[in-house]
Amino acid sequence: VPGDGAVFVLVDETVSRTWGHTFNAEWSASDRCSTYVLTARESSKSIATLGDITAWLLAGGADNASTLVAVGGGVVGNIATMAASLTLRGCRLIHVPTTLIAQVDSAVDVKGSVNHAGVKNALGVIHPPDAVVVDPQFLMTLDRSHLLSGYGEILKHGLIQDPDFARWAAHTPLRDPVALRAVIRHTLGLKTQHYDAIVGKWDERRHERLLTHAGHVVAKACEVLRLDALPHGIAVAHGLVVETAVAQLRGLAEPSTLALTIQLLGARGLLTTMLEGIRDEALVAQVFRGRPTVSMALMTAPGAGTAETEVTAEELRAGLQLTRCLLREA
Ligand SMILES: NC(=O)c1ccc[n+]([C@@H]2O[C@H](COP(=O)([O-])OP(=O)(O)OC[C@H]3O[C@@H](n4cnc5c(N)ncnc54)[C@H](O)[C@@H]3O)[C@@H](O)[C@H]2O)c1
Numbered sequence: 001v002p003g004d005g006a007v008f009v010l011v012d013e014t015v016s017r018t019w020g021h022t023f024n025a026e027w028s029a030s031d032r033c034s035t036y037v038l039t040a041r042e043s044s045k046s047i048a049t050l051g052d053i054t055a056w057l058l059a060g061g062a063d064n065a066s067t068l069v070a071v072g073g074g075v076v077g078n079i080a081t082m083a084a085s086l087t088l089r090g091c092r093l094i095h096v097p098t099t100l101i102a103q104v105d106s107a108v109d110v111k112g113s114v115n116h117a118g119v120k121n122a123l124g125v126i127h128p129p130d131a132v133v134v135d136p137q138f139l140m141t142l143d144r145s146h147l148l149s150g151y152g153e154i155l156k157h158g159l160i161q162d163p164d165f166a167r168w169a170a171h172t173p174l175r176d177p178v179a180l181r182a183v184i185r186h187t188l189g190l191k192t193q194h195y196d197a198i199v200g201k202w203d204e205r206r207h208e209r210l211l212t213h214a215g216h217v218v219a220k221a222c223e224v225l226r227l228d229a230l231p232h233g234i235a236v237a238h239g240l241v242v243e244t245a246v247a248q249l250r251g252l253a254e255p256s257t258l259a260l261t262i263q264l265l266g267a268r269g270l271l272t273t274m275l276e277g278i279r280d281e282a283l284v285a286q287v288f289r290g291r292p293t294v295s296m297a298l299m300t301a302p303g304a305g306t307a308e309t310e311v312t313a314e315e316l317r318a319g320l321q322l323t324r325c326l327l328r329e330a
Contacts, residue, residue, distance in 0.1 A: 001094065005065030007033045008057055010080050012040045012072025015098045018141045023071075034060050040075040042223070045114045047123070053083045057091075067092040067130070073099035073146070074106035074232060078121075081112025085127035093129045098138040100150020100180070101233050104157075104187040107132050120220045134188075136180045145231050147174055151268050152233025154183060156240055157190045159261055160214055163302035165190075170264040213297040214306050215240030218316075221286035225278050237270035240299065241327070246311055246319035247298035257301050258326070266330055275327070280320050284313050 001007045009027060016024070016037050027033045036056050038044060057068070068091060070080030077095050084093035097107035113124035139147065151169070158166025165186055172179035194211055219239030223230055244261050247253035265271050287294055297306040 001032075001067050001069065003065060003067070003092075004032070005063070005067060005092070006061060007067050007069060008060060008062060009033060009035045009069045009071060010053060010076055010083070011035060011037055012076045012098065013037050014040070015072050015138070019098075019138065038072070038076055038079070040072055042075065042115065045075055045079055045121075047114055047116060050079055050082055050086075050114055053079060054087050057083060057087045062087055062091060064088055064091055067094060069094045069096060070107075071096040071098060073097065073102045077102050077107045078111075078113050081127050081129070082114055082123075082125055083112075085112060085125040090127065093127060095129045095132045097132065097134060099142055099146050100139055100184075101146070101153055101231075103134045103136070103139075103184055104150060104191065105153045107134075108188060108191055118224065120224050134184065136177060136184060139180055140175070140177070144174070145234070148269055149231030149233030152231075152235075152237040152265075152270055154187045154233075155264055155268060155270070156215055156236055157187050157212070159240070159264065159302055160211060160299055160305055161190045161193070161303060162186075163260070166264050166302070170267045211297065211306055214299050215243050217287060217294055217296050218242045218283070221283055222274065222278060224286055225282055226274075230274065234270060234272060234274060237265045238274055238323075241265065241271070242275075242316075242319050242323045243296055244299050245322040245326070246296065246315050247300060247307075247309075249315065249318050249322065250298070250309065252298055252300050252307055252309070254301065257299065260302055261299070262326055262330055271327060271330070275320075275324060280317060283320065284316055287316060288313050 027035055036053060068080055068084045070077045077097060084091050095107035097103045110126050110128040111124055112127055113121035116122035154169055155166050158169055169183050172183060215236045216239060219235035222235045222238060241261055244253055244258045248255055248258050293310040293312050295308055296311045297308050300307050
């Protein structure tokens, strides 16, 4: 960690247990370094946990020269970003992502958030990290469902920005280190292209800014309804299918777009029985929360990005029905 400020390591409890032998001794020996072990659950992304972490930083003498190092998945990374942004109005932040979704998405991002009042990511900040260290070796101990979850975001990027890559990434060996390295590198390239297009152009490039939101309106609602039971990327995969079904019914996307989406996400093992555990009306109520319409970034064709559109509850119901019907046939 550069500089001579204090180093605060916020580490995922499973990662500390599984990988601690590679770093615990060095951290304990350093007089610059203190450690906080967090049990990562979606329910840990809360104001209460944020309060505990910021209290630990302040009690340890954190100042603006201090660095918070987040070692873990998206939960640790999201809450660390909040803590780094808020503590004394900002300290340095380094991400060491240890899940696939964090390596390709949440850690190479500028957003931090916690859930609040029953709303996923309700409170958030923009606080870019000073560095991100991606080591695919961590993924060798990740369970299958969280590896698949990473592929939900990877295939979303592929479908929207680079369909040939999506066709390839849907069929790579799941835990092969060489394939993982190539998939991560390519997805980071797609994500960087996206950021290069929007950085500093937050308002006039709203269309591009929304690119990565495809599938996320429905995914967020599913996650709230099945809190802690549903890895994020699996929710995104289903959200992408439902929202593309809405696009098809609207006449914005050809049936072949939805067919390819289902084919590739299904081939990767991402389309599970998840929607069977969720009632349409509960999902619609969670998406709209009393509003007449919601804004969605809909995929219009493979590789063609998204169109921002106001969607009604009736359209979402129809999209859900079409999705359930097609998933039963697949
Ligand atoms: N742009 C963004 O900010 C963004 C993007 C995507 C996801 N997210 C957020 O990220 C969260 C999901 O991230 P996640 O799936 O990484 O969840 P997570 O942090 O809960 O990690 C998933 C599980 O894997 C375990 N784990 C982590 N690293 C491991 C390793 N190397 N070996 C074995 N087990 C390991 C954790 O203990 C946890 O049980 C959600 O809250 C989502 O909203 C944010």
